[in-house]
Amino acid sequence: MTTGPRIEPITPANVEAAMAIRVRPDQEHAVDPVATSLAEAYAHGEVAWPRLIVDGDRPVGFLMAFLDIDWLGNGTRSDVRSGLWRLNIAADEQGRGYGRFAVEAVAAEIRRRGGTTLFTTYHPGEDGPGAFYLRLGFRPTGETSGDQTVAVLDLD
Template sequence: MISSTLRLVPVTPENFDAVCAVRIHPHQEHLVSPVVKSLAEAYAHGPTAWPRAVVDGDEVVGFVMAFLDIVWDPAADPEGRRSGLWRLNVSADHQGKGYGRFAVRAVLDELRRRGDARAYVTFHPGEGSPEPFYLGLGFRLTGELSGDQPVAALDLG
């Protein structure tokens, strides 16, 4: 059961080990990178990355990272900048309890606060893909690919 103290918090020296300890189901490992890789990417990409621990009470139950204002393909997208969901990891013991839905909605709220009109997400296709999860939250496929991953978008208005 999700508590009333569910929130996203920055990754800090105090919660770093707990955040890195978030482990998804083994059958999902081909679908999403581990948290430690996400934190390395956040470090490498600086202000473009927005990494957060998903915390329920005092317990870290997941990790989410947004990307902020990345340059897309100006030829294909005249606005040329996009923000959205980069990574979502919910601990295997806490999946199916609404934590992922909360984390995505919290990221969408942050993007709205920053003035973004649309949010984007990519995912690995195939068996076990999170595609139904994202489509269930209102994302719609754009027909674009980012590498070999489909791109989906959600209007934030």
């Protein structure tokens, strides 16, 4: 039996459990619901990497990475990036290390594919997850994506 958290691909057997993941109400403005992420994963299947975070038999969160995207979107692939696209930890499971575990899982996948940096975007401000990402070693790049702060973590 596996102990500790693990990630699982989204399958017909666990898609309902994934969609049932809900963040705290005060966080809903900062992260899209899992159902939206799964629709985006379907539409961007070549670059999306959605996963359910499970501890024992308990679904505790959802993550979605983006892998090798054309960040500038201009077709030149002059700025190819990978990173954490979405992170939803269930409201009653927060503060138990699952967010850190999710970032480490994405970092491991990026390293496995030969990458050396992990990007993320987040809602800025005191009510956003910026402090969480800074504690993990991310640094803001000075860029924004829409209204989100872009940050990077070196994996070397």
